[in-house]
Amino acid sequence: MAGCLKDSSLLEDLACEEGDEFSIHGKLMILIALFALLVLTSSAAVVFGAYKISIADVYSIILSNLLHLSEAQNMDSLKDIIVWDLRLPRVLLAITVGFALAAAGATFQGCFRNPLVEPYILGISSGAAFGAAMGIVFHQFFFSIQLSAFLFGSLAVILAYGIARVNKETPTITLILAGVILGSLFSAAVSILKYISNDSALREIVFWLMGGFYFASWSDVALVTPVVMLSFLAMWSLGWKLNVLSMGDDEARGLGVNPEKYKLILIGLATLMTSIAVSTVGIIAWVGLMMPHATRMILGPDHRFVIPASAMLGGSYLLICDTMARTLTSSEIPVGIITSLLGAPYLIYLLRTRGKSVFE
DSSP: OHHHHTSSOHHHHHHHTTOOHHHHHHHHHHHHHHHHHHHHHHHHHTTOSSSOOOHHHHHHHHHHHHHTOTHHHHSOHHHHIIIIIIIHHHHHHHHHHHHHHHHHHHHHHHHHTOTTOOTTTTSHHHHHHHHHHHHHHTGGGOSOHHHHHHHHHHHHHHHHHHHHOBTTBOOHHHHHHHHHHHHHHHHHHHHHHHHHSOHHHHHHHHHHHHOOOTTOOHHHHHHHHHHHHHHHHHHHHTHHHHHHHTTOHHHHHHTTOOHHHHHHHHHHHHHHHHHHHHHHHOOOOSHHHHHHHHHHHHHOSOHHHHHHHHHHHHHHHHHHHHHHHHHSSSSOOOHHHHHHHHHHHHHHHHHHTTTTTTTO
C-alpha cells in the first residue's frame, strides 16, 4: 500500500492495490453479470405467482401497458390487474429496497471499518418501528404511517450523531454505542405501544415489524425509487473517498480527505435510503449485512465496485426472497422471515471464517 500512495493520483493509488488493468476489466465483467442476474430474476419474478398466467400473456400485458396499445383494452381485466397493478410494482419495489439496504450496508461497513455493521446500526429500524407504531396506534394524529416511520427513523440517526459528537468530532465507537442505546430505547417504546394497543393495531404493528411487500403500489415505486437511485448515484460517486475513509481517520487526513465531512455525507445518504425503504416496507433484516460482505469476498474492498455490486446483488436477493414468500404457501409469508432464516446461517459462517479478515 505504501508503494501505491507515492503516486500523484489518489484514485489510481487506491485502485492499484487491487491489481492490474485486467483485474479491473474482470470486475467490470462481474458487474455486468450481476446486472444480467438482476434482469433475469426480475423477469422470472413477474411470471411466478399463485394465479397462473402464461409467460406470453405476462409480457404482452406489460408491453401493452407500457406502449399504451389498444390490445390492453381487450385483455382479461383480472390478468391485467394481477400483472400490472400487483406483480410489477411489487417486483420493482423489491429491487429498489434491495438496492437501498445493500448499498447502505456497504457504506456503513466502509465508514465504520467493520464487515459486521448493517444499515440499522444507528437505530434507524427501531426509530422507524416506533414511528410506524405511533402512526398505527394514534392514527388520528399522524398524516400517514409511512411518513411517521421515515421521520422517526431519520430522527434516531440525528440523535445518535448529536449524542456522540464531542469537540467537533464523532468517534466511531461512541456513535455506534449511541445508536445501540437509542435503538434499545425506541424498542422499549414500541413494546409499550404494543402493550396498550387494541388487537387490530397490535396485529398491524407485528406485521409491519416482520417486513413485507403486501401493499406495494405504483405510488410507492414513484416515491421510493427516485430517492434511492439519486442517493445511490451520489454514494457511488464518493466510492473512492470511502476507500480512503476505510483506511482510518488519520490516514484520510494525511491524504487530504476530511473524515468528519465525508462520513457525515455518506452516512446521511445511507440513512436517507434506509429510512425511506424501511418506512415503506417495514424492517427487512440481513440484506445490508450479507450482500456487501459477499461482494467483498468476490471483488475485494474497493468501494467503487463494492457499492454497485452490493446494490445489484441485494436487489436480486430480496427479489428471490419475496418471490419465495408469496409462492411457497397458499398464504403469504412476511419476507423478513425468509431473509432472517437464510441470513442467520450465513452470519454463523461469517463469524467462524471471514468475519475478522475482510478489512485486514
